[in-house]
Amino acid sequence: MEILNVKNLSKKYTNGDNEFWALKDINFRVSKGEFVMITGKSGSGKSTLLHLLAGLDSPSGGFVFINNQSIYDFSDKEMTVFRRKYIGIIYQFYNLIPVLNVRENILLPSLFDGRKVDDRKVNDLLKSLGLINKGEMYPNDLSGGQQQRVAIGRALINRPKIILADEPTGNLDSKNSKYVMKLLKFYNKKFKQTIIMVTHDLSLIKEADRVITMADGKIIKDEKNDRIKS
Secondary structure, three states, X not given: OEEEEEEEEEEEEEEOOEXXXXXXEXXXXXXXXXXXXXXXXXXXXXXXXXXXXXXXXXXXXXEEEEOXXXXXXXXXXXXXXXXXXXXXXXXXXXXXXXXXXXXXXXXXXXXXXXXXXXXXXXXXXXXXXXXXXXXXXXXXXXXXXXXXXXXXHHHHOOOOOXXXXXXXXXXXXXXXHHHHHHHHHHHXXXXXXXXXXXXXXXXXXHHOOEEEEEEOOEEEEEEEOXXXXX
16 A cells, blocks of 8 residues: 655755756655665765655655645645654654653654643553653753654654654664664554655665665665565
8 A cells, every 4th residue: 555655856956056956856656564765875865855755845846645645735834734643753863852851752743733642652652662761851861872762752652654764873873773773663563654764874774675775866776675584
């Protein structure tokens, strides 16, 4: 079942008389429950693509359909609501609110929607994140790995259909990188959540179902990962 369809997606930046195509005619589809990694050298267009998929930026041309809905037809307000419901975003830099504790940071998307989340659900999430005893602590009291897990919890709290992760292990050591990947794989398998993850770390691509390689704003390779073990 298809959950994402990208058609002729392009992004051009202009500076005076100079034009730069960050993306040019990107086309691909993603099925529900797929774990897709997007890789490529710095400047290849990976993060630009992810921001367009999230509706955080507007394209110069093309379309993104999520659940058969064209996201660029939404107003800014409609896109914000749609994003909270359907998309979870994990950044390389954790973007936690320093004056909110762990539990409050995780609950932030639900609070914006005016929804009350069952305490058992929050505790189950904290437990799966390895943060069950950290709920009342603040971001500055946590390690980098723990802060990234809080950011993942925030992205997961509303059980989004798609998780977009931009270099989520980029600031972590190997131990915490493995923990983060284990978490993402767990939620991908348990809840059939679709994950699209940008990474430059080629050692991680074995975890994906599919690997898209980019260069100069274009997709140069799109392959199923045959090394995945069931």
